Amino acid sequence: MSSPENELAPPDVPTAEPGSTPDPVEVDSRLSPSRVAAWLLGFLLLCLAVGAVSGVFWVQAVDLPTYTVGQDGVATTTERGLAEMFGSDAWYCAIGFCVSIGLGVVAWRWFHRLGWPTVPVAVAGSVIAALVCWYVGSQLGPGPFVARMAAARPGDVVPVQLTLQTKVSIVVWAFAVVIPVLLRASLGRDEEDLARREAASRELPYRSELR
Helix, strand or coil: CCCHHHHHCCCCCCCCCCCCCCCHHHHHCCCCHHHHHHHHHHHHHHHHHHHHHHHHHHHHHCCCCEEEECCCCCEECCHHHHHHHHHHHHHHHHHHHHHHHHHHHHHHHHHHHHCCCHHHHHHHHHHHHHHHHHHHHHHHCCCCHHHHHHHCCCCCEEECCCCCCCCCHHHHHHHHHHHHHHHHHHHCCCHHHHHHHHHHHHHCCCHHHHC
C-alpha cells in the first residue's frame, strides 16, 4: 500500500534541490547566438528601409527657400527665405522623433531579453536610419547649390540644397529611440523577478496538502 505522500506527489512537476535558487537565465536559454544575429540583421534591414522611406517623405515635406538671379547676375532672397533655411532641419528632427519612437518600441520587443545591450542596439539602428534618411533626401533633392547657381541665368529661381544645416539634428533620432526602451524597462514588469517567482512556486507543489 502506497503512502499518502506518494499519492499526493505530482508526477510531472519538476522539483528543485532544497535551498537552491532558481536561475532566471534559464528563461533566455533559447536565445542562441545565431538567432540573435538573425534578429540583429532583421533590425538592420528594417532601419535601412525606414530611413529610406523617411528620406523620401523629407523631400516631399520640406519647402526649400529660393534665390532669384537678377539681371546683374546677383542672387537674392527674402527675409522669409533666410528664416526658412532651418526648415529642413526642423522637418528632419520631427520625422526622426516619430520614426525613432517606433524603432525603440520594435527594439524593445525584439531584444529586451538581452538586457542592457538593447539600448546600444536601438541607438545604433536609429543613427543608421538617420544617416540613410539624410543621404536619400540629399540625393532626391535639388542637388548641389553652387553648381546650379553657376549655371543659372537672370530671372531663374534656384532653390537651396536639401541638407542639414547642423549635424546635431541626428542626436534627436538617437535620443527619441531611447525613450520607449527606458520607459518600458522602468515601468514594465520585471521578467526576471517573475521567472524567480514561477520557479519558486514549482519548488513546493502540493506542500499545503501534505501538512
